[in-house]
Amino acid sequence: MSQTMPPLEKTLKSSRVIGHLKGNSDGPTVIFFAGIHGNEPAGVLALQKVFEELNEHHSEIEGEVIGLVGNLKALEQGVRFQVDDLNRIWNQDRLNSLLNSEGADAKNDDVEMLQLYHKLQHILAHNKPPFYFIDLHTTSSETDPFIVMNDSLLIRKFVSNYPLPKILGIEEYLTGALLSYINEYGYVAFGFESGQHKAPEAVTINIDFINYTLLLTGSIDSTPKTKKVFFEKLGNATKVPSQFYEIKYEHKLRSVDSFKMVPGFVNFQKVKGGTTLAEFNGEMIKTKRMRQLFMPLYQNQGGEGFYYIKKVPFIFLMLSKFLRHVKMDHVLTLLPGVQWRDGKKDTLLIDLHVAKFFAKPLLHLLGYRARQKDKDHLIAKNREAVSQKKDYINTSWYK
Numbered sequence: 001m002s003q004t005m006p007p008l009e010k011t012l013k014s015s016r017v018i019g020h021l022k023g024n025s026d027g028p029t030v031i032f033f034a035g036i037h038g039n040e041p042a043g044v045l046a047l048q049k050v051f052e053e054l055n056e057h058h059s060e061i062e063g064e065v066i067g068l069v070g071n072l073k074a075l076e077q078g079v080r081f082q083v084d085d086l087n088r089i090w091n092q093d094r095l096n097s098l099l100n101s102e103g104a105d106a107k108n109d110d111v112e113m114l115q116l117y118h119k120l121q122h123i124l125a126h127n128k129p130p131f132y133f134i135d136l137h138t139t140s141s142e143t144d145p146f147i148v149m150n151d152s153l154l155i156r157k158f159v160s161n162y163p164l165p166k167i168l169g170i171e172e173y174l175t176g177a178l179l180s181y182i183n184e185y186g187y188v189a190f191g192f193e194s195g196q197h198k199a200p201e202a203v204t205i206n207i208d209f210i211n212y213t214l215l216l217t218g219s220i221d222s223t224p225k226t227k228k229v230f231f232e233k234l235g236n237a238t239k240v241p242s243q244f245y246e247i248k249y250e251h252k253l254r255s256v257d258s259f260k261m262v263p264g265f266v267n268f269q270k271v272k273g274g275t276t277l278a279e280f281n282g283e284m285i286k287t288k289r290m291r292q293l294f295m296p297l298y299q300n301q302g303g304e305g306f307y308y309i310k311k312v313p314f315i316f317l318m319l320s321k322f323l324r325h326v327k328m329d330h331v332l333t334l335l336p337g338v339q340w341r342d343g344k345k346d347t348l349l350i351d352l353h354v355a356k357f358f359a360k361p362l363l364h365l366l367g368y369r370a371r372q373k374d375k376d377h378l379i380a381k382n383r384e385a386v387s388q389k390k391d392y393i394n395t396s397w398y399k
């Protein structure tokens with residue numbers, strides 16, 4: 001298909017709301033974001049197409065379906081962002097200072113963030129749960145489609161319905177991603193990467209993905225047979241096993257670094273030890289042993305050179321489910337050097353001098369996301385504590 005279809009146009013004009021459909025009956029609120037990165041038009045084009053078709057066929061919607069553009073200006077210019085990456089600036093302090101001045105100081109990407117923030121708050125205040133937030137992206141390297149997510153049991157359960165690879169743990173590396181911000185609310189929220197930025201398939205796969213998602217959420221009534229059609233389409237779009245993977249390493253880039261990936265690597269590629277991956281500040285980076293490559297960077301803008309990922313063992317998935325259900329994490333504070341940060345009991349402060357044994361895999365197992373606070377302390381936040389799973393217990397996928 002790629003041989004006959006031209007690459008996607010570089011720039012795209014859209015309004016903030018791509019589409020908004022309201023059904024007559026109660027149902028879920030499903031929100032799709034696209035073009036948070038302005039050089040990723042595929043999600044916007046796919047949403048335009050899906051809304052067009054839903055309108056044309058007068059499809060009966062349950063609840064509401066909303067499609068929003070992230071970075072309008074960057075999308076018009078065909079660049080990832082204007083000044084700051086809109087998917088790295090969602091932190092509460094920055095938002096508060098913008099809100100305190102009522103947006104008077106806001107420029108460039110901050111303007112986009114504020115407008116999105118107000119849309120989001122309006123939806124949360126006026127719409128009905130269950131909520132689903134899905135952020136559509138594409139990558140600079142060639143890739144089969146995949147899902148990125150925070151590892152909460154609720155999100156895990158929902159995304160298990162997709163025959164696609166799922167990547168856990170990116171939020172430990174990225175600060176200020178829109179999804180990390182939304183995840184604080186505890187709803188089903190995850191990212192979908194449909195292909196390479198300019199690949200026409202990134203649009204067609206996205207259309208299938210969006211349609212299938214609307215069947216899963218119950219926004220559109222369906223039979224097991226129609227679900228199966230989309231399930232198979234999506235499954236055929238990837239050669240990567242539909243399993244959970246975890247990020248093990250990130251090659252972080254500062255704005256002063258020079259970085260050039262060796263051409264030809266594709267996402268999920270397994271590379272042998274001793275392979276030259278990239279040139280970094282004049283030196284060649286080689287793999288020490290066999291690695292599975294994730295999101296190699298083939299564009300000028302971006303703060304992450306590449307990642308290594310590893311398949312999550314099945315036993316981890318089962319064990320973590322059990323340990324989180326029995327709230328095993330509450331035993332941790334009995335250990336020396338481990339304490340709750342405050343009375344909320346959802347965040348651990350770990351003194352790395354005392355708690356030397358403390359490994360991230362244990363925290364992950366118990367549902368925590370760990371970040372280095374300083375060189376002596378780790379801050380670990382429980383993803384399960386905020387989970388709004390009660391909103392989903394009557395959905396067909398949860399039962």
Ligand SMILES: [Zn+2]
Nearest residue numbers: 037040137138
């Ligand atoms: Zn992106």
